[in-house]
Amino acid sequence: MADDSLDGLELKEEAWWAHDAEVTASGLFTMLRRLPALIRDVLVLSWRTSRVDTVVMMGSTLVSEIFTAIGLLATTDVLTQLFSAVPTPERLAAAVPGIAAVVGAAVLRSAFREAGQWARDRLDPLLMQTVHNRMVRLTTGVELVAFDDPVFHDQMQRTSMTAVRGPSMLLWAVMSTLSGFIGLGAISGALGVLHPVLLPLILLSAVPSTWASVRVARVNYQVTAGIAAARRRQGTLQDLMTERPAAAEIRSYTMRSYLLAEFARIYRWVTRYELRAVRRQQVAGIWGSLFGGLATGLVYGALGLLLWTGQVHLAVAATAVLAIQRAGSATSQALHGVNRAYEAGLFYEDYVHFCADAEARAEVSGNTAPPAEPDRVRVEGIDFTYPAADTPALTGVSIRIEPGEIVALVGENGSGKTTLAKVIGGLYLPDAGTVTWGGVDERRIDRSALRERIAVIAQDFTHWPLTAGQNIAIGRHDSGESLDAALTASGADAVVERLPYGLETMLDPSYKGGTELSGGQWQRIAVARGLYRDAPLLICDEPTASLDARSEHAIFESIRRHAVQRTVLMITHRLASVRWADRIYVLEHGKVVEEGTHVSLMERSGIYAEMFTLQSRAYTEEG
Numbered sequence: 001m002a003d004d005s006l007d008g009l010e011l012k013e014e015a016w017w018a019h020d021a022e023v024t025a026s027g028l029f030t031m032l033r034r035l036p037a038l039i040r041d042v043l044v045l046s047w048r049t050s051r052v053d054t055v056v057m058m059g060s061t062l063v064s065e066i067f068t069a070i071g072l073l074a075t076t077d078v079l080t081q082l083f084s085a086v087p088t089p090e091r092l093a094a095a096v097p098g099i100a101a102v103v104g105a106a107v108l109r110s111a112f113r114e115a116g117q118w119a120r121d122r123l124d125p126l127l128m129q130t131v132h133n134r135m136v137r138l139t140t141g142v143e144l145v146a147f148d149d150p151v152f153h154d155q156m157q158r159t160s161m162t163a164v165r166g167p168s169m170l171l172w173a174v175m176s177t178l179s180g181f182i183g184l185g186a187i188s189g190a191l192g193v194l195h196p197v198l199l200p201l202i203l204l205s206a207v208p209s210t211w212a213s214v215r216v217a218r219v220n221y222q223v224t225a226g227i228a229a230a231r232r233r234q235g236t237l238q239d240l241m242t243e244r245p246a247a248a249e250i251r252s253y254t255m256r257s258y259l260l261a262e263f264a265r266i267y268r269w270v271t272r273y274e275l276r277a278v279r280r281q282q283v284a285g286i287w288g289s290l291f292g293g294l295a296t297g298l299v300y301g302a303l304g305l306l307l308w309t310g311q312v313h314l315a316v317a318a319t320a321v322l323a324i325q326r327a328g329s330a331t332s333q334a335l336h337g338v339n340r341a342y343e344a345g346l347f348y349e350d351y352v353h354f355c356a357d358a359e360a361r362a363e364v365s366g367n368t369a370p371p372a373e374p375d376r377v378r379v380e381g382i383d384f385t386y387p388a389a390d391t392p393a394l395t396g397v398s399i400r401i402e403p404g405e406i407v408a409l410v411g412e413n414g415s416g417k418t419t420l421a422k423v424i425g426g427l428y429l430p431d432a433g434t435v436t437w438g439g440v441d442e443r444r445i446d447r448s449a450l451r452e453r454i455a456v457i458a459q460d461f462t463h464w465p466l467t468a469g470q471n472i473a474i475g476r477h478d479s480g481e482s483l484d485a486a487l488t489a490s491g492a493d494a495v496v497e498r499l500p501y502g503l504e505t506m507l508d509p510s511y512k513g514g515t516e517l518s519g520g521q522w523q524r525i526a527v528a529r530g531l532y533r534d535a536p537l538l539i540c541d542e543p544t545a546s547l548d549a550r551s552e553h554a555i556f557e558s559i560r561r562h563a564v565q566r567t568v569l570m571i572t573h574r575l576a577s578v579r580w581a582d583r584i585y586v587l588e589h590g591k592v593v594e595e596g597t598h599v600s601l602m603e604r605s606g607i608y609a610e611m612f613t614l615q616s617r618a619y620t621e622e623g
């Protein structure tokens, strides 16, 4: 199976294949060795999730299997009475207490089984909830830079795809194993009482079906692991074809037939893979049944021999027939459970690894409160390299921002402006160098509290599928402040006026009553969001890229007014709008290459002067 390749899908690179190789290589004994640790882990998780359900599930399983043994012993008693050499009415009368015990044991066994099942059914969603919540909590708590790391992404995707079910699958398998072994123990105890040779005979009869179930389970895991990458690709394609964002482009670029063919190609591969697995499972099943039948025949033959040679009583032999059937299913249940537990354990380990990795990547934060008033921000000699990049995005960058200033970052595409703004905004920690707020190193400051003091109008701001009002008040939902000032300053008031339900309008047309905004209208909402946050430092990254000339002018005027009591860090390619900045930093290839006011930079006749002249010439020549 591991030989199969899916052209172009780079399946071999998937971490799933590591598990695949592991499960293929590991025998039953490896599974048995790893099982105790897995059982302990999942039971601890289950105990933490619901103590009552864990106790009910374990207790009921144990007790129900004890009633299996009691029922078997009572059956022998009934049969002994029925086969005794006395008149029939007396035989029946003597068997009545035994029959009552058999019925009672059967009823109690079922009742406890049901109770165990009920507790397990309750635990299932509770465990999923615990695991899911933990995953989301951990994911939202990692350093932002983790999202730029493909390793973290792969791990997260894989974990969210299957590992969330891991613990409940594992618990299910563990309980199935326990109930199988307890049942087997109970039956063995009962058989040992009847005749010592019966037990090994019964264990022998279960070997072929056990082998088959182990094999079937292993193939199952191989299939899940083997098709995981293809399924993810399929899911991505399906989302692209069925969701709104790509719908227009699929049509305008006539991509439909390409996407459909790709989807069908992957589906064919997945189905072929699954069908091949089904064939292997069927073959294993057939061999298991064949040898299982032979082994059972041998056991019955041996039992007949014992009966014939007078070593067991007819009543004991009859009970043994019942026990053979029960023990066979208990053995294969136990061993199948072991195999499933191992299989589920691999998924569970993915989850455990993910959690450990996410904890290691958790945001570091100091506990010093950030300065209450706008204060000097100093960036000194910082370097920063993205995890997936070969070259640094920032090298030895130093800048300062004084309270109440407007500071501008300019430079060509990819020169490092957004990265620098994110470092200043406390989103990325520099690899070297320091960022200080009022003289305090950012690493010593409580980062959540620091972010409360910063408003960011991001270049790639989020179009939240929420109402217009919620889109503006995001992060300050319960401030109770009126939105009016931010609406007017950003020009978003004109946008909201035209919405069917005003601020209550859902800004997502895929929801009932929802609508969509134009790029420039969205941008005004984003500016309103930044102004409404009313933080001492406002970071604007291309706040007017989609705006018409009049709106752009109005927004820059608003930001200037906003800066009277606050500090503004502005990134823009519209150089006419940075003329009035207190200081301008020009970046190139991640380094600050020029610094000064508009006037001093123009006098210097460097990069800034060149860019400014090019832009103004374009306007004057075309205008």
Ligand SMILES: Nc1ncnc2c1ncn2[C@@H]1O[C@H](COP(=O)(O)OP(=O)(O)OP(=O)(O)O)[C@@H](O)[C@H]1O
Residues within 6 Å of the ligand: 148, 386, 387, 388, 389, 393, 411, 412, 413, 414, 415, 416, 417, 418, 419, 420, 459
């Ligand atoms: N997540 C990332 N992973 C790897 N490299 C990145 C990532 N984000 C940005 N980069 C790289 O870092 C460099 C700086 O990018 P940045 O976005 O800071 O530039 P910018 O000056 O803001 O550009 P623009 O004017 O186009 O917005 C670029 O070379 C870019 O390719």
